Amino acid sequence: MRLRSILSEAYRNIVTGTTRALLLGIFLAAISAGLAIVDARSIIDIEQKADDFVSSGGSVRVMVARESIDAAACERLSAISGVRSAGALKETDAVVLRVMIANPIPAYVVTPGLIEVLGGNAATRAGAWLPAQLAKTLGVQPGQELVTTAGTLSVAGIYDYPDDGRDSRLNYAALLPQLATGVFDECWAEVWPLSKTRDHLLYSALTVDVSSTDPVIIGQLNTSRGTQFDGVGAFTGRPTRYGLAGCGLAGLILGFVAIRMRRLEIAAALHLGESRCALLASLLIETAVWSFSAFILAACALVFGVIPRNTAASMNVYIIDICGPAAAALTALVGTVLASFTIQEKYLFGYFKSR
Template sequence: MNWRAVLSEAGRNLASGTTRAAVFALALFAVAGGLAVADARSVVALEQRAAEFVASGASVRTLVAEGMTDGRSCERLGGVEGVRAAGALAAADPLVLEAMPANPLPAYEVTPGMAGVLGVHSVSADGAWLPADLARTLGVRAGETLATTTGPLTVAGTYRYPEDGRDSRLRHAVLVPRPAAGTFDECWAEVWPLSESTDALVYAAAEVRPGTTSNMTIGQLNNRFGASFDGRAEFTGRATRFGLPACALAGLVLGFVAVRLRRLEYAGALHVGVSRRALLGSTVVETAAWSLAAFALAAGALVFAVTVGNPADRLEVYLIGIRGPLAAACAAQAGAVAALLLVREKHLFGYFKNR
């Protein structure tokens, strides 16, 4: 039997319903597609938790070393792998507005690197930074000036600082950038991903002097979401990580069952002289038809699953999830071929009796 005859026979089996293609395609889609979607949603949820952790400021480590924090050393931490940005901070004299002389605003001197830590949206190189909520309360925008008792103060930029559990000192404070030369009281470093080695490196910003009694401590800007977030461990330990082998097993079983149910037909074909090679060819084609249909359905469902929630790494999440349906489609072929190889012509009458 040539390949055209094989394809023709497979086509007739599919069209007539002999293959039960629709049943097995839907069954494989239900298992592989469901597991793939569940795994994708698990990864998306993990990514969203990580984004929430970072956005809350929980990844910002704060070294408190009053009068011993070297500004330049702190700034240089921003160039270390694993540290996104770093800046030093020190308390300054309160700022008195002419419109509010009885309510001075707390002020801090900061190094330029603090802009990266706080996400400052700056429109000018000179001036102070204000929290966005405070700027709205004062009715001022970036680029405008505030009248203070010491003269006009330009608002160079603003930054978001919500009341979400983070250190509240900067929520209503004015930050005045100055060069990193000299000493400060604190060093803030945004560390991601978190690691004990990077935390230990933050201590390098402290300038220890003989005879000093000040304590040095490393804290966290916001501890609402816990002290750490080990994304790698949570990813490798997620409950849906077994989706890939489960999909492969499902494909193997369904492929085997699809052929095993037709063992009488295959044994009869062998009995009348059809070669096993021809049967193998038609089996591969028929199995490919329903397994690839299931794969296409799962791939479509997965597109929707990785889009909901607008994750940043859609492609990566999709590639993780699609492995399950792909493995299921390949395993279905293996199961079908294995079942066909177990069919024997000499068992024809036994198959007939047990049909």
């Protein structure tokens, strides 16, 4: 049979409803889009939990060792893969404002890297960094000056430090950046993803002091979101990951059943002398029409299931989950081939009796 005849036969079957293309396409689109959207939302939920964990300070590791932290070594930790930023901190004399002499502001000397840990940039201008709530209370903005008993103090910047369970010392404190030299009391490092190996790297910021008896403690800035977050484990272990395989299985079953429902028609065509190759080609064309139409519908539905969640990795999630509808469209063709070979001309009268 010529290609034109094959295409003509497939077209007539689709137009007359013999293929049931509309019903099969909508059904496959609904299944594959539903499974893909459920998995996409599961992945986005994991990402949002990870973002919440990081933004709350759960990924910031704090090593406390009084007068034993090498400030320069602590800053260099940021060069290690997986350590986003690192900086040292030590307490210093409180800042006493002339208008608030009875209420001094606790102050800490910090290295520039610690300002980065808090989401700022110490290179913007010289001066003190204040938490947002304290700056609001004092009514100051970056660039303004505070009159203290020791002279004027410029406000270099403002950092967010909400009261969400994190170490409360910096809720009401002034941070005074200085060069990363000398010995400090603490080393803060934002580590992501979390790793015990990277925790051990913090020890490289310690100075060697055999006479010191103070303990060295590594803790977490905020434990309110838990002490660990295994994003990789949550992603690979999510129950909805089987939805992608489910899409492929749905396409295979639907493609198989769609052809088996037409076994009498197919056996009769074989009995009348139509070649199996020509018949299979026509069936594959018909299946391709409804299965790839289903893919397009599912792809559009997945866009509305992913983009409204407005995450930075929406496109990555879309790429992962569009594989499900794509697999469904392809396995429908496989189901068509398998079903066609189960239909034999010799069973024509049996198919007729059981119709």
